[in-house]
Amino acid sequence: MATRYWAVSLPVAQGSSASALWNRLQESISKNAFDTPLYRFNIPNLRVGTLDLLLALSDDLLKSNNFIEGVSHKIRRQIEDLERVSGVMSSSLTVDGVPVDSYLTRFVWDEAKYPTMSPLREIVDGIHVQIAKIEDDLKVRIAEYSNVRSQLNAINRKQAGSLAVRDLSNLVKPQDIITSEHLTTLLAVVPKYSQKDWLSSYEGLTSYVVPRSSKKLHEDNEYALYTVTLFNRDADNFRTKARERNFQIRDFEYNPETQETRKQELEKLTQDQETLKSSLLQWCYTSYGEVLCLCVCARALSIKVFSSWMHFCAVRVFTESILRYGLPPSFLSVVLSPSVKSEKKVRSILEGLCDNLNSTYWKIEEDGGGMGGFAGDADSHPYVSFTINLV
Structure with missing residues (x-):
């Protein structure tokens, strides 16, 4: 399974079509970078709004992306920690029965959840609010689990320390x-x-x-x-x-009642820790998909929650493509997964398929301190491009 993808959109030249550009791209990739998987990234025509709204949204997309990605990493690390402590063996990860990478490469816009006539700002803000609630819930759940674990660790340290410091109650009859x-x-x-x-x-x-x-x-x-x-x-x-x-x-004072109370406290804390750990792990499995559908650390996720981040990525591609290529929307969006050794070759292919005028304009803008690349990307290209990491 590939773990790193590029989300790319290429401008469709006047008098041509997205299908024709797709065929040219497929042919070029198969001839010059045959080890690079290539897929259509099907994004519908969304509600554009005004240029000012698009520019404002573009600025916020990067911040929202960083926030969502940060929350996703927190949950992923929590899953890894809990699985390691629990001795859980990770099984095959799927989304509604479909492998995670397949869900990405076969993405279909959910019109019922995200109507295409909804303002882009409304879609993005809805996803952001949803993830913020998840982060708040995560903090509460981790705090509850950590508190019980800390109490239990303190007791266990007393039990496991040297005789100079450990609890002696279980050693004295x-x-x-x-x-x-x-x-x-x-x-x-x-x-x-x-x-x-x-x-x-x-x-x-x-x-x-x-x-x-x-x-x-x-x-x-x-x-x-x-x-x-x-x-x-x-x-x-x-x-x-x-x-x-x-x-x-x-x-030391031997007190049978105190001894029994300590024993019961230890048993209760142990049970509470296991209950909270199991609950937190199950919550993370479910919520991780909602935070970052492009990662593979949650199993058997609901497609409804998993798709939130995918739709966010689709909005990013659509918004930047409109700002880059103008109206009406005329671009081809794809996802590809080049190997490290093929990256330069694939970049060259993509640049060669851009409209000549667009490429010339882009280089002039870049040399003259123009807009530069896609918001948040370190590299500048005459097409929209950003990286998606599955793990």
Whole structure:
């Protein structure tokens, strides 16, 4: 599947026809750039309006295009991120059962959704408003998902960190803790290389430590977790003495209700994250087609929403063609997908098929600082041209 296309319109010379120009273009491409797929881009005669309106619309088309493309990239990146996290394998992508590139190359204007008698400004603004709503919805959905994911990540970091910082609740059992009127159990985090030192010295750190009360509960790559039982009144003094020996006493209070609450919170956040992730991914699949029908990161999209961007591109070609070639509309619009090595050859073919007067005028305007190329394109040509990237 080709991933990059040129949308091009060529002026039809007086006394000729679009069909005749199409035949000449097909013949030239097949002889000189046979590896370049070529298709008609069927654009109906739209409502032109006044020259001032067309000029104003031309200026806005570039800004609207940049906005729509920016939103589309956001959604595409979101789809890729969510699929990677979810382990989803991308399947064949279609639009109403048709491959995405085929939908582009067989484009048909939707008269029911975009009546050709509607002002061009109305069509463009309608698409822009639609995409702006999608962007707002995207921000809300991402914020909801990110908030839950951040909470869950914070909990998981506590669970996965070293014993010096991690949550100890899932490592300590009720029988490990002694709590009475006079006795208490502390949890000591001991560097792995200092375990012998701990076992030989903890009983003598203060005067009221219960002999042989220390038991190892857990060990990671850096530390070991030990219990030690002593008199309540000696706890603060023991913490101080332990710190002096590079033993960390972790604050911990075993509470079954708190443990259960934390467990339920973790389960709920995990479930909420999966629900929001699935919902966001499904929304992106659907909305991506509405934002950018010329990309292939949404599957099983509705043709109604997918066509929005295609119609926007058609309006761009039509508007710039009228401004370039004048009235009445007389131009041939096509899409082609040249390889990198064939680009110069295809450009030469296209330029050679332009009306001689138009080409001469164009070069004069270009050399004299005239209008230049199609709005938003870096290259200048004697015909309307811009690039469409499917991915």
